Amino acid sequence: xxxxxxxxxxxxxxxxxxxxxxxxxxxxxxxxxxxxxxxxxxxxxxxxxxxxxxxxxxxxxxxxxxxxxxxxxxxxxxxxxxxxxxxxxxxxxxxxxxxxxxxxxxxxxxxxxxxxxxxxxxxxxxxxxxxxxxxxxxxxxxxxxxxxxxxxxxxxxxxxxxxxxxxxxxxxxxxxxxxxxxxxxxxxxxxxxxxxxxxxxxxxxxxxxxxxxxxxxxxxxxxxxxxxxxxxxxxxxxxxxxxxxxxxxxxxxxxxxxxxxxxxxxxxxxxxxxxxxx
Numbered sequence: 001x002x003x004x005x006x007x008x009x010x011x012x013x014x015x016x017x018x019x020x021x022x023x024x025x026x027x028x029x030x031x032x033x034x035x036x037x038x039x040x041x042x043x044x045x046x047x048x049x050x051x052x053x054x055x056x057x058x059x060x061x062x063x064x065x066x067x068x069x070x071x072x073x074x075x076x077x078x079x080x081x082x083x084x085x086x087x088x089x090x091x092x093x094x095x096x097x098x099x100x101x102x103x104x105x106x107x108x109x110x111x112x113x114x115x116x117x118x119x120x121x122x123x124x125x126x127x128x129x130x131x132x133x134x135x136x137x138x139x140x141x142x143x144x145x146x147x148x149x150x151x152x153x154x155x156x157x158x159x160x161x162x163x164x165x166x167x168x169x170x171x172x173x174x175x176x177x178x179x180x181x182x183x184x185x186x187x188x189x190x191x192x193x194x195x196x197x198x199x200x201x202x203x204x205x206x207x208x209x210x211x212x213x214x215x216x217x218x219x220x221x222x223x224x225x226x227x228x229x230x231x232x233x234x235x236x237x238x239x240x241x242x243x244x245x246x247x248x249x250x251x252x253x254x255x256x257x258x259x260x261x262x263x264x265x266x267x268x269x270x271x272x273x274x275x276x277x278x
Contacts, residue, residue, distance in 0.1 A: 028262075034266065041184055043204055047152040049273060056268065084116075088118065091106070092131075117135065118164070128168070132144075158175065158186070176202050186205045193229060194208070210228075212263065252265045
């Protein structure tokens with residue numbers, strides 16, 4: 001069967017568009033941006049006014065992101081001279097062989113108050129016990145259902161986390177314990193859908209990843225595939241509700257295919273700003 005000249009043109013255009021899409025999406029997936037946000041609250045102690053927090057999630061070390069590339073990302077973060085570093089989980093692609101290499105590199109992160117992180121679903125696939133042992137080996141504090149007071153002078157803020165929503169249990173009371181309404185607190189949950197389960201008003205800020213911002217989006221406005229049962233609500237970005245603020249990161253790595261479309265990977269820099277209590 002002969003293909004008409006008209007159909008050949010259409011096929012050629014489609015192939016060309018597909019190639020352009022693939023090349024652009026591949027390079028976008030490797031173009032990490034820095035996103036800066038400011039969190040204002042009267043609960044922020046004076047000593048923590050201006051505190052710089054760096055948050056990254058969804059590294060997915062593996063076939064699409066090498067230890068060498070991660071080393072460059074670690075260097076980029078250290079050059080920012082953060083006061084605190086928080087990690088949102090999904091450190092590896094799937095396999096257990098990537099677990100020690102990813103934490104070996106993340107163990108080189110440096111901040112004034114240390115590095116804290118939760119596990120994501122992919123870390124459970126690779127082995128939660130192994131992941132936690134490697135976190136401990138390389139000096140990263142696990143905050144899966146744990147919390148820490150970060151102290152500066154006479155002031156403190158609380159950093160906590162919960163286990164992955166689908167692969168673990170969640171005990172937020174370990175973060176809530178000892179909190180007063182006037183304390184500033186941050187809760188890290190790999191999956192943003194957990195936000196819907198938070199009933200307490202003691203949390204000021206939640207940080208999550210998991211969605212990759214959709215990874216492949218319709219020009220940054222809508223994602224056809226999103227691992228959330230709440231549709232586009234928790235796809236990406238800063239959400240300000242009555243109870244708290246939440247930031248959902250687009251992450252650093254990629255899964256399924258090494259492509260992103262209008263959804264660049266990111267390093268999130270959070271500045272705390274104290275406001276007057278009304």
